[in-house]
Amino acid sequence: MGVLLALGSSAAYGFADYFGGLLSRRRSFLVIALLSQTAGLVLSLVVAVLLRWGLPQPADLAWGALSGVGTGLGMIFLYRGLSRGDMSVVVPVSAVGGVALPVLVGVGVLGDRPSALAWLGIAAAVPAIWLVSRSRGSTRSGTADGVTDALVASVWIALQYTALAQAGAEAGLWPIVAGRLAAAVCILPAVVTSGPHQPLGLRLSLGAVGTGALATLALLLYLLATREQLMTTAVVLSSLYPVLPVLLGITLLRERLSRAQVVGLVGAAAAIVLVSAG
Numbered sequence: 001m002g003v004l005l006a007l008g009s010s011a012a013y014g015f016a017d018y019f020g021g022l023l024s025r026r027r028s029f030l031v032i033a034l035l036s037q038t039a040g041l042v043l044s045l046v047v048a049v050l051l052r053w054g055l056p057q058p059a060d061l062a063w064g065a066l067s068g069v070g071t072g073l074g075m076i077f078l079y080r081g082l083s084r085g086d087m088s089v090v091v092p093v094s095a096v097g098g099v100a101l102p103v104l105v106g107v108g109v110l111g112d113r114p115s116a117l118a119w120l121g122i123a124a125a126v127p128a129i130w131l132v133s134r135s136r137g138s139t140r141s142g143t144a145d146g147v148t149d150a151l152v153a154s155v156w157i158a159l160q161y162t163a164l165a166q167a168g169a170e171a172g173l174w175p176i177v178a179g180r181l182a183a184a185v186c187i188l189p190a191v192v193t194s195g196p197h198q199p200l201g202l203r204l205s206l207g208a209v210g211t212g213a214l215a216t217l218a219l220l221l222y223l224l225a226t227r228e229q230l231m232t233t234a235v236v237l238s239s240l241y242p243v244l245p246v247l248l249g250i251t252l253l254r255e256r257l258s259r260a261q262v263v264g265l266v267g268a269a270a271a272i273v274l275v276s277a278g
Contacts, residue, residue, distance in 0.1 A: 002228025005221045006237035012218035014244025017091055020075075020211045021082035027204055028197040029079035034187045035205060036212030037072065041180035044173055044216050054172020063166045064175025068182030070159030071219075074098075075183070076190060077153035085146015091242050092130045093150035094157060099239035100126060101158035102165075106232035114232055121274030124267045125236045129243075131264025161238070164223055165231040176219050236271070243268050 016036075023032045056064075074094075081090040103122060106112035114122065160179075167175035191197070200208065218238070225234040243265065 002225045002234065003237060005225035005228060006234045007240070009218045009221035009225060009234075009238040010241040011244060012214045012221065013238065014241035016211050016214035016218060017078070017082075017241065018087070018244070019207060019214075020079060021087045021091070023204060023207050023211065024079040024083040027200050028191075028194075029083045030076065030187065030191045030194055031197050031200060032204075032208050032211070033072075033075040033079050034184060034191050035200070035208040036215060037075065037180055037183040037187060039209040039212030040216035041177065041184055043213050044177045044180050044220075048173040048177050051173065054170055054174060056171035056174035056178075057168065060167040060171035060175050061178045063163050064171075064178035065182040067160045067162075067164035067167075067175065067219075068179030069186055070156040070161075070163060071179060071215075072156075072183035072186030074153045074156030074160060076187060077149045077156065081146040081149030081153060085149070090146045090150045093147055094153045095129045095239050095242050096126055096154065098154045098157035098161065099129065099235050101155065102161045102235040103232050105158075105162050106230065106235070110231065112230045112232040114230060117274050118230075118233055121271040122232070122236050124274065125240065125271035128264045128267030128271055129239060131260045131267065160219075161222070161235050162231070164219065165226040165234070167223070169227045173220065176216065176223065179219070180216065240268055240271070 020032060020036065078090070078094055081094070107114075164175060164179065218241075222234060222238045225238065228234075
């Protein structure tokens with residue numbers, strides 16, 4: 001079950017980053033990030049109240065808030081990178097850093113001990129994430145700046161994953177609620193100081209809300225996955241989300257795969273099998 005939850009998180013993240021990247025190129029990436037996190041806050045709060053699932057301790061809320069700081073700052077840099085760099089370059093750079101650092105923390109600090117098969121899967125996943133998202137060539141002049149933003153975002157994304165996994169199982173959804181609030185608070189000053197901004201309009205606003213809902217679902221599934229298996233394993237599987245835009249391109253847009261992408265897809269499939277078997 002933990003593997004399915006983590007893969008579900010990966011799918012939700014894939015859609016969220018894809019649509020968030022498209023939106024950030026049409027309007028202010030800061031406004032898109034703020035609206036998506038605010039929508040995530042409202043959604044998670046409503047679900048938490050309706051389900052009445054869990055009673056958090058102060059430490060659980062603190063871990064959730066710290067995770068939200070990682071989310072908020074990570075989204076600022078990720079969306080800025082997506083607004084001026086190639087999505088096929090920015091996303092994998094942020095994903096590789098976002099998975100590598102939590103794995104190091106899980107093994108070195110938290111004492112996670114993946115099996116030998118799981119280690120093989122982890123070793124296959126990191127290069128697979130990079131290869132599967134590579135394009136045949138860069139088409140945007142800001143790609144170098146986008147990579148820099150992605151590297152910074154990866155550190156904050158790693159904090160998001162690591163901190164959220166520390167919340168207790170009895171806390172229910174409340175760590176995610178605290179995280180969405182903290183994320184919005186982190187993004188709001190940047191929006192205010194960088195204004196004025198062009199209005200989004202109804203269509204783009206709904207898109208940002210939908211992106212926030214997907215990202216919140218991804219975090220919920222990831223949180224549930226960490227309660228079924230090691231954080232190290234959950235992070236690796238959740239971070240396979242760059243595979244999704246490539247598969248959508250093949251099936252819906254009839255895009256052609258490069259050799260590197262074929263190798264990456266094979267590596268990603270191998271990683272899932274190995275981590276699941278381990």
